[in-house]
Amino acid sequence: MDFPLDYVRGxxxxxxHAEEVYFDGVAAPRALTAxxxxxxxxxxxNPHSLLRETRESLAFFLNSNVDWAEEEIWIGADAGEMTxxxxxxxxxxxxxxxxxxxxxxxxxxxxxxxxxxxxRGMKIxxxxxxxxxxxxxxxxxxxxVTERTRLVVIAKCSAAVGTVVELLPVALGVxxxxxxxxxxxxxxxxxxxxDVRFLRADFVVASTRTFFGSNVGFVWGKRERMRELCxxxxxxxEGPEIGAKALAGFHAALRYVEELGLLTRDMQLQPSExxxxxxxxxxxxxxxxxxERTLTALMMRRLNGVAGVTxxxxxxxxxxxxxxxxxxxxxxxxxPAQVAAALGExxxxxxxxxxxxxxxxxxxxxxxxxxxxxxxLLHYNxxxxxxxxxxxxxDIAHEA
Numbered sequence: 001m002d003f004p005l006d007y008v009r010g011x012x013x014x015x016x017h018a019e020e021v022y023f024d025g026v027a028a029p030r031a032l033t034a035x036x037x038x039x040x041x042x043x044x045x046n047p048h049s050l051l052r053e054t055r056e057s058l059a060f061f062l063n064s065n066v067d068w069a070e071e072e073i074w075i076g077a078d079a080g081e082m083t084x085x086x087x088x089x090x091x092x093x094x095x096x097x098x099x100x101x102x103x104x105x106x107x108x109x110x111x112x113x114x115x116x117x118x119x120r121g122m123k124i125x126x127x128x129x130x131x132x133x134x135x136x137x138x139x140x141x142x143x144x145v146t147e148r149t150r151l152v153v154i155a156k157c158s159a160a161v162g163t164v165v166e167l168l169p170v171a172l173g174v175x176x177x178x179x180x181x182x183x184x185x186x187x188x189x190x191x192x193x194x195d196v197r198f199l200r201a202d203f204v205v206a207s208t209r210t211f212f213g214s215n216v217g218f219v220w221g222k223r224e225r226m227r228e229l230c231x232x233x234x235x236x237x238e239g240p241e242i243g244a245k246a247l248a249g250f251h252a253a254l255r256y257v258e259e260l261g262l263l264t265r266d267m268q269l270q271p272s273e274x275x276x277x278x279x280x281x282x283x284x285x286x287x288x289x290x291x292e293r294t295l296t297a298l299m300m301r302r303l304n305g306v307a308g309v310t311x312x313x314x315x316x317x318x319x320x321x322x323x324x325x326x327x328x329x330x331x332x333x334x335x336p337a338q339v340a341a342a343l344g345e346x347x348x349x350x351x352x353x354x355x356x357x358x359x360x361x362x363x364x365x366x367x368x369x370x371x372x373x374x375x376x377l378l379h380y381n382x383x384x385x386x387x388x389x390x391x392x393x394x395d396i397a398h399e400a
Contacts, residue, residue: 001266003291005382011256012380019347021385025376026159026326027351029190031213032256035249047244051075054251058218060277061254062204063195068223075250077242079186079207079217080109086205086219087113089233090151090180096121098150103127103136104363105158105165107356110184114153123148129363134161134313135322141173150179159187160355160374161313161364162296162326171200180225186210190378191292191324193285196220214250216242260284288379295377295386296320299327302390308332308397312364312372325377328355330366331397336373339396343373346392350375 009015013033015022022030052070059069076082100122102114118124127144130137136154145152152174157164167183174181180202185194190211196204204220221229229236258277261284269286300317303309308331314323331339336352343350354361354371361368375389 001264001268003267003287003379004260004263005380007263008260008380015380021348021388022381023375023377023385023389024349024351025190025378026187026210026355026374027376028349029210029213029378030380031249032253034252034256035213047241047247050244050247050251051242054247054254057251057254057258057277058220061194061257061281062220063197063278063282064220065223072220072223072226074219074221074226074237075242075247076217076219076239077246079205079209080113081239082217082219083110083205084113085236086182086203086229087117089229089236090182091117091120091122092233093228094122094150097123097148099123099125099146099148101125101127101144101149101152101154103154104129104359105134105136105155105163105357106184106360107159108358109356110155110186111359125149126359127154129163129360131364132312132315133163134158134360134364135163136165138166138169141170145173145177145179147177149177151182152179153182153184155184155186156188157191157324158313158357158360159326160357160360160371161328162324163313164188164322164324167199167201175200187326188324190288191285192289193282195282208250208253211250212253212256214246214253216246216250254281257281257284260287291379292325292377293320295381295383296323296325298383299325299375299377299386299389302386303327303329303393306331306390306394306397309393312366325381327375327377328372329375330372331393334396336370339373339393342396343389343392346388348389348392 011032012030014030055069055073056066058073059066064072100114102111115124171181182203183201185204185206189206202222202225207217208214258280261280264287267287297317297320303311310330312328340350340352351374354369358368361371366372
């Protein structure tokens with residue numbers, strides 16, 4: 001069975017404009033038709049029942065314990081606010097001068113709650129990225145931690161350049177220290193499966209803004225750690241209830257993943273020991289990841305063939321498994337805004353700038369404000385979209 005692209009595209013009404021190519025999946029992600037429908041018709045459902053059902057679906061998606069979902073999963077309206085509250089609650093457990101390890105992969109908004117803890121006496125330790133791959137050398141984890149390291153904050157991948165981080169060495173290293181591991185899963189969320197039992201993190205945080213049109217935040221934490229925080233900082237979980245429309249949209253997005261897994265159960269993929277709804281949800285995200293890898297490899301092959309184009313991050317098309325379809329590039333002699341505008345004139349939508357990550361731009365040797373062109377694919381894109389994009393880029397580069 002091939003990837004059901006027509007089925008997928010049929011679930012995104014905003015793709016109806018056949019002349020448009022949408023490579024702006026981070027800046028302006030397309031929304032599922034079902035998300036909009038659920039948001040518009042959710043008012044007859046009991047909000048407490050909707051929250052319970054959504055939390056249960058998310059537990060299957062994460063492969064956490066469904067029976068503990070109410071204790072382990074916190075769903076809120078704003079991921080940034082939730083992360084700030086979580087950072088303050090965790091800081092209250094730490095002694096002054098405790099070290100918090102962060103990386104240069106993330107954007108300033110995601111880093112802000114942790115950077116602000118230096119005002120509370122914490123020491124923020126940066127973990128630099130490697131050039132030119134813009135990756136994190138997780139095998140070198142031991143060289144960055146000390147006896148005072150109490151918290152490691154790391155993203156699963158870079159929203160800007162798409163580099164995926166191998167987290168298991170970090171998780172194993174954290175276990176050897178009196179520290180906690182918090183993983184930001186936001187950028188990877190629409191691109192692949194997650195298994196919190198395998199991940200071995202203490203906390204996972206994510207915004208669902210790019211998750212097929214839903215827009216909420218969630219925090220998963222180990223049961224014992226969430227209990228400790230709730231007892232020590234009960235105000236962490238207080239505040240306005242999440243709106244029914246946003247909650248219904250997230251629930252619809254999770255159901256879409258489950259349905260995609262059911263539809264593609266005959267595709268030849270790595271076998272799974274999961275069962276019930278978890279099996280279908282995992283397969284749905286596996287199918288997306290598998291298909292997007294083929295798009296990523298094709299995209300890199302075509303970009304590497306355009307004279308004057310420099311791709312930042314992993315450039316080898318044979319290494320597509322180690323990155324997401326977030327292509328960050330520049331054309332020699334042309335400003336990113338100029339290239340984005342030229343592509344727009346050809347009905348190809350991309351974005352440009354620093355992706356809110358000036359630290360990463362500096363690490364890559366790019367202008368911190370200007371950045372580069374960002375072409376972000378999702379599983380509703382096609383190989384034809386890539387061919388149109390590459391042909392257009394070749395013309396733009398030739399005109400320079």
